[in-house]
Amino acid sequence: MTEHFLQDPECKVICFDNFDDYYNPLVKKRNIEPFASYPNFTLIKGDIRDRPFLKKIMIDIDYIFHEAAQAGVRISVDDPIKPHEVNATGTLNLLETAKDADVKKIINASSSSVYGKMKYLPFDEAHPTEPVSPYGISKLMAEHYCRVFQELYDLKTVSLRYFTVYGPRMRPDLAIHIFMHRALHNEPITIFGDGTKSRDFTYMQDIVEANIMAMKKGFGEYNIGGGYNITVQQLAEKIIAVARSTSKITYEKAVKGDAEHTSANIKKAEKELGWIPKITIDEGLEIYKKWIQQYQL
Ligand SMILES: NC(=O)c1ccc[n+]([C@@H]2O[C@H](COP(=O)([O-])OP(=O)(O)OC[C@H]3O[C@@H](n4cnc5c(N)ncnc54)[C@H](O)[C@@H]3O)[C@@H](O)[C@H]2O)c1
Structure with missing residues (x-):
């Protein structure tokens, strides 16, 4: 988003971050360095x-793209307090402050983790929300605060339920980064579980476009996903192929709190925001490989 809005000299972009050490803050600093x-x-x-x-x-x-969060399902299982304080209370703080400051709209980054227990696939926005991790609960609370602040105080809000995001500048603790890094070094790739869990992967630029569209219209919650889902096993195999790697796949015990499957029904975002994802997983993995190689990550 920052990169997009900086191209318009009429826009002033403020990047607000506490450089939390959940992962190396130097990665975050390197990500924003070109903007300085x-x-x-x-x-x-x-x-x-x-x-x-x-x-x-x-x-x-005028507009707040609210991405700040204690991300990560697994860490929230070990420490449920911090995700609550950052994601639920932090969002409430932001809304409470913005409502008194004539902010035009808050575009809230939510998550597919709000769905939790799967009743049917793909998830549409009417699917019951029964999170299976403290992280999912905290993101759901943030969504509710956003909706209620529009209903009660007229502060415009919208929540975008991202489905596993990947691409340049992505979080380094996520599977696509770890797998690609290992594949490029011909090191073993570890899958937690038997590889049958599946995910809907969304390319970063598609996420940016959804945010820009949601700035102009939309209220409530929207699924923002790639619109297809693949198993973790298939993902690892694709990455090994893209990296032309000799890596072998190994398996370890599944981790608590991880959803079994995520798959997004994205019709609502298409109909109401005019958004459709453009980048396929194969295209996205190629771009990401080049990014990792360029920055020697
Ligand atoms: N990456 C995904 O697959 C994914 C999926 C669904 C939803 N999301 C959501 O997208 C947003 C961005 O996630 P990400 O994966 O890029 O994670 P990230 O950790 O890279 O980004 C979150 C940023 O928030 C900052 N931050 C953390 N606590 C803060 C605080 N108290 N005050 C100010 N800043 C703080 C961090 O330093 C970090 O730069 C988050 O809201 C996350 O919940 C991400």
Whole structure:
């Protein structure tokens, strides 16, 4: 998003982040380094749990793309408090501050993790929400706060339920990054479980486009997914092929809190936002391989 809006000199872009050490903050700094030279870019180090600070900086802001979160299903199983404080209370702080500051709209990054227990596939937005991890609960609470702040206080909001996002600048603790990195080094690739879990993977640029469209219209919740799902086994095999690797696949015990399957019905986003994903998993993996090689990650 930052990259997109910086191209328009009329837009002033503020990047707000606390550089949390959930993963190496140097990765985050490297990701935003190219933006520093833009005159319309400002970096503010701050924490969404700090409401007085949010209040101080919430001046002349039209749109908020709310991506800040304690991400990660697995870590939330070990420490359920922090995801609640950052994702639920942090979002509430943001909404509470924005409603008094004439913000035009908050585009909230939500997650397929809000669905949890699968009743049918693909998930549409009417599917019951019964999260199976503290992370999923915290993201669901954030969605509810967004909806209620529009209904009660007229602060426009929309929540985009991302389905596993990948691509340049992605989180390094996610399977696609780890698998690609290992494949490019011909190291073994470990799958947690037997590889039959499946995911709907969404390419980063498609996520950016969904956010831009949701800035202009839409209210409530929208699935933002690639629109196809593949098993983790198929993913590993695709990555080995893309990387032309000799890596072997090994298996370890499945991890608690991980959903069995995710698959997005994206008709609502198509109909109401005019959004459709453009990048297939094969195209996305090729681009991501080049990115990793370019930056020697
Ligand atoms: N990556 C995915 O597959 C995926 C899937 C579904 C939803 N999401 C959502 O997308 C958003 C971005 O996720 P990501 O995967 O890029 O994760 P990420 O960890 O790379 O990005 C989150 C950012 O929030 C910052 N942050 C954390 N706590 C903060 C706080 N208290 N105050 C200010 N900043 C804070 C982090 O430093 C980090 O830069 C999150 O809201 C996440 O829940 C991601």
